[in-house]
Amino acid sequence: MTIPIRPIRPIQPIAADAAPRRLRIRVLRFNPQQPAVAAHWQTYELDDAAGMTLFIALGEIREKLDPSLQFDFVCRAGICGSCAMLIDGRPALACRTLTKNLATEFTLAPLPVFELIGDLSVDTGKWMRGMSERLESWVHQQEEAIDLRRLEARMEPELAEKIYELDRCIECGCCVAACGTARMREDFVGAVGLNKIARFRLDPRDSRSDEDFYELIGDDNGVFGCMSLLGCHDFCPKHLPLSSQIAFIRRKMVAIGWK
Amino acid sequence: MKIVYTDVLVIGGGLAGLRVAIGAKRRGHEAIILSLVPPKRSHSAAAQGGMQASLGNVVKGQGDNEDVHFEDTVRGSDWGADQRVVRMFVDTAPKAVRELAAWGVPWSRVARGDRQVIINGQKVTLAERDEAHGLLAQRDFGGTKKWRTCYVSDGTGHAMLFAVSDRAIAESITVHERMEAIALIHDGGRCHGAVVRNLVTGDLSAYVAKATTIATGGAGRVYRVTTNAVICEGIGTAIALETGVARLGNMEAVQFHPTAIFPAGILVTEGCRGDGGLLKDVDGHRFMPDYEPEKKELASRDVVSRRMETHIRKGKGARSRFGEHLWLDITQLGRAHIEKNLREVKEICEAFLGIDPVEQMIAVRPAQHYTMGGIRTDHTGQSPTLKGLFAAGEAACWDLHGFNRLGGNSVAETVVAGMIVGESIADYCDLLENDAAIATGLVREFVAAEQAGLDRMVSGGGSENASTLRGAMQDIMTAKVGIFRTGADLAAAVSELQALLERSRHIGVRGGGPGANPELVTAYRVRKMLKLALCVAHGAAERTESRGAHFREDFPRRDDAQWLKRTLATWKGDDHTLPTLAYEALDVKTMELPPGWRGYGAKDYVEHPDTPARTAEVQTLRERLREAPRFDVQHALMRYEDLLPKSLRGRNERIDEPLS
Numbered sequence: 001m002t003i004p005i006r007p008i009r010p011i012q013p014i015a016a017d018a019a020p021r022r023l024r025i026r027v028l029r030f031n032p033q034q035p036a037v038a039a040h041w042q043t044y045e046l047d048d049a050a051g052m053t054l055f056i057a058l059g060e061i062r063e064k065l066d067p068s069l070q071f072d073f074v075c076r077a078g079i080c081g082s083c084a085m086l087i088d089g090r091p092a093l094a095c096r097t098l099t100k101n102l103a104t105e106f107t108l109a110p111l112p113v114f115e116l117i118g119d120l121s122v123d124t125g126k127w128m129r130g131m132s133e134r135l136e137s138w139v140h141q142q143e144e145a146i147d148l149r150r151l152e153a154r155m156e157p158e159l160a161e162k163i164y165e166l167d168r169c170i171e172c173g174c175c176v177a178a179c180g181t182a183r184m185r186e187d188f189v190g191a192v193g194l195n196k197i198a199r200f201r202l203d204p205r206d207s208r209s210d211e212d213f214y215e216l217i218g219d220d221n222g223v224f225g226c227m228s229l230l231g232c233h234d235f236c237p238k239h240l241p242l243s244s245q246i247a248f249i250r251r252k253m254v255a256i257g258w259k
Numbered sequence: 260m261k262i263v264y265t266d267v268l269v270i271g272g273g274l275a276g277l278r279v280a281i282g283a284k285r286r287g288h289e290a291i292i293l294s295l296v297p298p299k300r301s302h303s304a305a306a307q308g309g310m311q312a313s314l315g316n317v318v319k320g321q322g323d324n325e326d327v328h329f330e331d332t333v334r335g336s337d338w339g340a341d342q343r344v345v346r347m348f349v350d351t352a353p354k355a356v357r358e359l360a361a362w363g364v365p366w367s368r369v370a371r372g373d374r375q376v377i378i379n380g381q382k383v384t385l386a387e388r389d390e391a392h393g394l395l396a397q398r399d400f401g402g403t404k405k406w407r408t409c410y411v412s413d414g415t416g417h418a419m420l421f422a423v424s425d426r427a428i429a430e431s432i433t434v435h436e437r438m439e440a441i442a443l444i445h446d447g448g449r450c451h452g453a454v455v456r457n458l459v460t461g462d463l464s465a466y467v468a469k470a471t472t473i474a475t476g477g478a479g480r481v482y483r484v485t486t487n488a489v490i491c492e493g494i495g496t497a498i499a500l501e502t503g504v505a506r507l508g509n510m511e512a513v514q515f516h517p518t519a520i521f522p523a524g525i526l527v528t529e530g531c532r533g534d535g536g537l538l539k540d541v542d543g544h545r546f547m548p549d550y551e552p553e554k555k556e557l558a559s560r561d562v563v564s565r566r567m568e569t570h571i572r573k574g575k576g577a578r579s580r581f582g583e584h585l586w587l588d589i590t591q592l593g594r595a596h597i598e599k600n601l602r603e604v605k606e607i608c609e610a611f612l613g614i615d616p617v618e619q620m621i622a623v624r625p626a627q628h629y630t631m632g633g634i635r636t637d638h639t640g641q642s643p644t645l646k647g648l649f650a651a652g653e654a655a656c657w658d659l660h661g662f663n664r665l666g667g668n669s670v671a672e673t674v675v676a677g678m679i680v681g682e683s684i685a686d687y688c689d690l691l692e693n694d695a696a697i698a699t700g701l702v703r704e705f706v707a708a709e710q711a712g713l714d715r716m717v718s719g720g721g722s723e724n725a726s727t728l729r730g731a732m733q734d735i736m737t738a739k740v741g742i743f744r745t746g747a748d749l750a751a752a753v754s755e756l757q758a759l760l761e762r763s764r765h766i767g768v769r770g771g772g773p774g775a776n777p778e779l780v781t782a783y784r785v786r787k788m789l790k791l792a793l794c795v796a797h798g799a800a801e802r803t804e805s806r807g808a809h810f811r812e813d814f815p816r817r818d819d820a821q822w823l824k825r826t827l828a829t830w831k832g833d834d835h836t837l838p839t840l841a842y843e844a845l846d847v848k849t850m851e852l853p854p855g856w857r858g859y860g861a862k863d864y865v866e867h868p869d870t871p872a873r874t875a876e877v878q879t880l881r882e883r884l885r886e887a888p889r890f891d892v893q894h895a896l897m898r899y900e901d902l903l904p905k906s907l908r909g910r911n912e913r914i915d916e917p918l919s
Contacts, residue, residue: 031772031774032774033459033460033461033772033773033774033775034772034773050580051522051523051611053611062726062777062778063726067726067769067770067777067778067781068770068772068776068777068778069777070775070777072296073489074296074300074301074302074488074489074490075300075302075304075305075488075489076488076489076525077305077525077526077607077611078606078607078610079304079305079414079417079603080296080299080300080301080302080304080305080488081299081300082296082297082300096610096611098610117437118459118774118775121775124297125296125297125298125300125436125437126436128297128299129297129428129434132425132428133428136429137425137428138362138363138422138425138428138429139361139362139363139422139425141361146357146358146361148353148354148355148357148358148907149354149909149910149911149912149918150912150918151357151394151912151913151914152314152356152357152360152361152366152394152395153360153361154368154392154393154394155368155393156368157367157368157369157370157393157396160365160366160367160368161365161367161412161599163365164365164367164411164412164414164418167365167411167414167417167418167421168414168417170299170304170417171297171299200363203363203365205361205363206363
């Protein structure tokens with residue numbers, strides 16, 4: 001099945017007194033609990049409104065038109081990463097997408113790669129936990145026990161900021177859905193995983209060396225699987241510096257591989 | 260029937276639940292976390308501005324310590340808090356923030372030397388000390404005497420949640436995602452676990468545990484206008500209430516945050532004001548100094564929210580097609596500061612308001628933000644009436660916040676309570692007498708009853724629409740149980756909510772398909788939410804005084820003589836339409852800080868008869884121990900150290916208070 005891709009339209013100002021547009025929202029539907037009903041496109045019509053996001057639009061559809069429609073929202077403020085989906089074929093956070101920036105008719109589909117729960121809901125949680133376990137995405141401390149009564153270990157303020165820059169990832173899955181390699185290699189760690197390695201590599205509290213990181217990502221399911229198409233970078237809703245981080249990590253891993 | 264057995268069942272995968280599970284597991288007890296969503300998507304992530312811990316690293320925090328944090332918190336609570344719990348909390352908060360630093364949270368750090376800040380609308384230069392360089396930085400927040408709020412830009416909750424969640428993964432803690440506890444299994448005296456619905460397949464199963472912990476956060480979604488995430492529906496709190504045995508404390512204490520963007524209700528952090536942002540009206544006038552000459556924009560949240568609404572009532576609100584609002588002005592902070600320390604705020608303004616806060620003011624109005632009330636527990640986190648049931652974080656009322664919570668004290672509470680309650684659960688599970696001993700017949704009865712209830716909603720021929728009822732409830736709560744409350748409004752709210760609860764017994768779910776069935780989810784949740792809403796509204800109607808965030812226009816004074824007590828709500832039967840209320844008095848005679856004026860807000864209140872004697876006693880003691888170290892003075896006033904788990908005791912080191 002191909003999903004039509006439209007160019008993103010520039011923001012159109014809506015006059016306050018103009019009659020609202022009638023939106024036609026085409027949603028790709030399938031419920032794995034009801035395998036007898038084949039995947040199909042379903043169209044919902046509703047009036048556009050000022051400031052309407054896809055969070056508001058989908059809520060209205062479920063409340064007024066179709067209570068069975070499945071999708072995920074949590075924070076509805078662009079910080080929790082629950083609501084990533086394909087909007088006109090492009091991965092994005094639905095809660096942060098204003099309908100005024102979309103055409104009158106547009107499509108919504110679940111993120112690819114992740115296991116489908118139903119309609120627009122996918123299981124990013126399971127995928128991300130698997131990635132975290134595999135890459136051991138936590139600080140590997142030098143000492144087991146720390147004395148919590150003592151002053152905290154110092155860190156240069158600029159370094160803390162650099163770590164936070166990479167720590168801002170919300171694991172929404174947009175980078176994985178936008179990744180060519182992830183479509184071909186089931187076990188590819190994705191930009192989200194490579195960014196984690198970059199983040200922990202930067203952190204002096206983590207005792208792991210580049211040799212240790214090479215064991216985790218020094219293959220085609222890791223950094224060498226990246227084809228540098230960089231859909232991840234283009235579609236990251238937090239604007240993480242993924243292209244430079246992947247290039248940097250690749251260089252570091254190549255250096256280990258040649259030893 | 261599928262039964263899962265574990266030592267510790269933790270319901271809720273946010274910061275509090277994760278930290279409880281880590282604590283229990285480290286003591287050798289198996290823990291399973293149930294979470295509606297992947298844990299890293301929990302509402303803990305939405306805490307932006309920071310976590311209070313009295314480290315005193317920055318110059319404006321110098322002199323801060325547990326004593327100052329204690330007094331700020333008690334005054335903030337309007338004397339509703341349990342002062343021993345506040346002491347346990349302020350003592351553990353520095354340890355918690357340091358543990359998180361070791362676990363990888365990229366806390367913002369102090370840089371030595373001069374830096375420009377905005378204080379009270381003026382540019383000021385601060386010189387940070389050499390010896391503080393590289394330690395955790397603090398910013399200013401409302402209701403605090405010192406700069407105490409540790410932060411990670413304005414993504415503090417996110418960074419904390421990811422570090423703690425990754426720690427839980429590192430320690431192989433099992434998380435069952437998209438699982439919802441819909442009833443507690445109990446025998447009237449002891450809790451044995453929960454009936455759990457799988458939100459993907461719709462199947463029910465039972466989880467049986469020695470200890471069950473509820474850490475499901477707040478219930479903001481009983482209101483229409485709220486900063487809370489859509490999953491903050493208070494279901495964990497409601498299933499405790501539905502046991503008829505566990506009690507909810509102070510449900511009428513609901514916080515409204517001053518700066519939610521208008522009209523979407525999305526939070527912008529108190530850090531905006533802490534860093535120097537100002538509140539302005541339709542004329543561009545900075546109005547807060549007119550009402551609060553001392554603390555101005557940085558009085559406690561309840562006070563600032565009321566002043567804002569009063570100012571709007573005076574006709575000073577800016578008008579938009581969605582109604583009236585005020586302005587938050589952070590333009591004077593400058594681009595560099597905003598893009599570094601308030602970047603989430605900037606992103607939110609761009610995405611939802613279409614403005615750049617570096618250039619333009621932000622439309623704001625107060626919105627529901629925090630549930631001070633919750634499952635009543637003792638200082639160990641256990642329900643005094645239902646053994647084996649624990650609660651931690653926003654879902655709990657062990658009573659740290661009383662009638663108003665200070666900004667930055669809630670994320671701090673999640674991890675502090677997680678540390679303390681995790682230890683006490685481990686102690687509980689260590690005792691042989693607390694082994695799980697429950698007949699499968701009882702488990703089966705609970706699962707069958709829940710299944711029957713769900714089946715009735717799908718095929719019982721009911722005609723009521725769950726979404727309609729929920730919308731009506733949210734409108735009633737926002738219109739009549741909000742910032743300003745009156746007896747007439749509250750009485751109307753209670754009877755209207757009772758009518759909705761009656762109607763909710765006849766909900767009919769239109770689609771009966773297998774799987775998640777989001778309509779069915781709304782249906783069973785709205786019945787639980789209505790009970791919580793009734794606890795809030797009924798408690799507020801009965802409380803004929805004003806305290807903290809609970810403000811009665813018809814009873815504007817705080818009345819310690821009548822109301823220095825905690826409301827306790829129980830739900831005695833499923834056919835009831837009102838909670839049964841009882842009250843638990845706070846003992847002035849044992850308070851370290853006897854009731855007085857908060858230092859902001861209204862100055863007149865009705866004194867408790869015990870207050871003068873206790874105040875004199877405290878003064879005499881302080882006078883006598885004038886030369887003594889502050890720890891000795893505190894010790895003489897109120898004992899609390901013995902209440903802390905042994906592993907969390909001990910003084911906290913500071914630059915100005917080195918440990919020997």
